[in-house]
Amino acid sequence: MNYYRTNTCGELRKSDVGKEVILSGWVHSVRDHGGVIFIDLRDNYGLTQIVINPESACYQALDNWRVETVIRFTGKVVARAEGTVNPKLTTGEIEVAAENMEILGEAEVIPFQVAKDDQAPEAMRLKYRFLDLRKERLHKNIILRSQVIAEMRKYMTSIGFNEFQTPILTASSPEGARDYLVPSRLHPGQFYALPQAPQQFKQLLMVAGFDRYFQIAPCFRDEDARADRSPGEFYQLDIEMSFIEQDELFTVIEGLFHHIFGKFSTKKFTEGAFPRIPYLEAMRRFGSDKPDLRNPLEMIDVTENFRGCDFKAFASTVDNGGVVRAIKAPQVATKPRKFFDDMIAFAQENGAKGMAYIIWTAEGEKSPIVKFLNPEILASLKAAGDIQEGDALFFLADNEKLVQKVGGAVITQLGKVLELINNDEFKFCWIVDFPMFELDEETNQVCFSHNPFSMPQGGMDALLNKDPLEILAYQYDIVCNGIELSSGAIRNHMPSVMYKAFEIAGYDRSVVDDKFGGMINAFKLGAPPHGGIAPGVDRTVMLLADEPNIREVIAFPFNQQAQDLMMNAPAPVSLKQLRELHLQVVMPKKPNQNENSEK
């Protein structure tokens, strides 16, 4: 028999009454009545109430202990009397009458409460992460994460994928995010890099003929944090497939998400094929390439409605090649003036020169600009916005790019303020047809807009004969509720097309050979057409757990400054270690906290 327990703290039921049991766990809470004492004992599986009666052998031993101390109790399972059953606990029909106890791990005074709902500051929670993880919410999230990953593996394997491991110490990649570097001891002055993603390896596995690859892959990027982006490292469900076209890959991924979201969430989610929205359309309609489709608002093009009108600010913008877009705010006619002023201020904070609006009321149109607009224009706007009485339109007029940026922010803000977002569903979509190239605003040169390894739509023919800025790529994102879960692409597996694409972006053939030699050489020896995607595991779990911040679904996350406050990383290392690695530290001029230790 196990010394520490015969049962877990979530296990005992009425049918166990009369059994002699041993339970071990954390003291969740204590209720000392002077005579009888109640203890909620907690472990991974639940809570069980321990009762200590004055005649019990362990009654006297209950001095000098605290909540979160780990204790082993032996005792008998007894049924709770009628009226003392706790329906909130799965074990609430019974309790354990303690006969003996032993303290296994004493707890000092804890820095924040575990049993009570008490919002400790983030830095403290991260420093005492093991304590924070004892809380029910976080504990559940991490278990959910484990189950989601297990299910991802199971599902991928069941549809014919194999899991592979790829190197963690690899070569620095010149494209993309900032690398984490690891100095080489054997090769002075040389560095490994941690992979930003196993991109080249998974493509090489396709060239090696493995056909269907996946990996729960750690990725490392030295970039700044966001609420949905952990700095430093994250995990993705990395996927690559050979001999597939974009639509087939979409079907596989839709199946995966249907399975995972169906299994781990009770919320409604996009059934069947996910909507496919071309990138340029998404930018025009939502001002974002990761639209939250739960928000019904979008931008309506009303450029032509304002052409030549008497409202000179708009008319001249249109004449100068700008655009006018409208955003409908439903049923806001009764909102105070402040609502409209706040929205205008919000638009201006986001870079707009101003924002106009028209409200349709029973008494007609109300607006600062209505006196400039003739009835035909007003009627055309009403029709364009599908306006009902009580609705309003906000108008932004400027160049395309700025209108998209501000409009996207206004849509999000209106969705929030007007509470238009239904939090009880998941709305997925694909953003497709990303442009292959774009114009670098500073140098005015054509450069890759996203992934240089994507296959251009139309292949070599398009590269040779089309305006580079018109060429689309087989590059796509999957988005859920405004969160980008992943990018992916059908890859460019043809060396000639690769060289040409890089040539258009201003890179010489030798640069391609030098930087991507490993991959391009492989492609010269028989590469299958292939493509893939890599949905973020952390973000997926974050959506399923309905958490606003990615740190809530990671057991040991960095803070926003990419520090582990519990392990105290990063930290200075000894001079001996530096010497072995042939490194010398040159501190920035500004005196900083991380002085090198003089060991």
Added chain:
RNA sequence: GGGGGAGUAGCUCAAUUGGUUAGAGUACCACCCUGUCACGGUGGAUGUUGCGGGUUCAAGUCCCGUCUCUCUCGCCA
């Protein structure tokens, strides 16, 4: 690197226009209490108001600087 918000007891927060000894809940310590489940009751201890400077008769409160945390833009092929 830029912008917004925050920093008062271990933790969560309060403190009127600048005004007396900076309060409450919780946690902690002591005592009381035999059916609670956020148990209850009595009492006690707990503060460099992030740090530094300034204005003032007087600063938690106003000003300047700085540090930390957080959200965000840049960045994230």
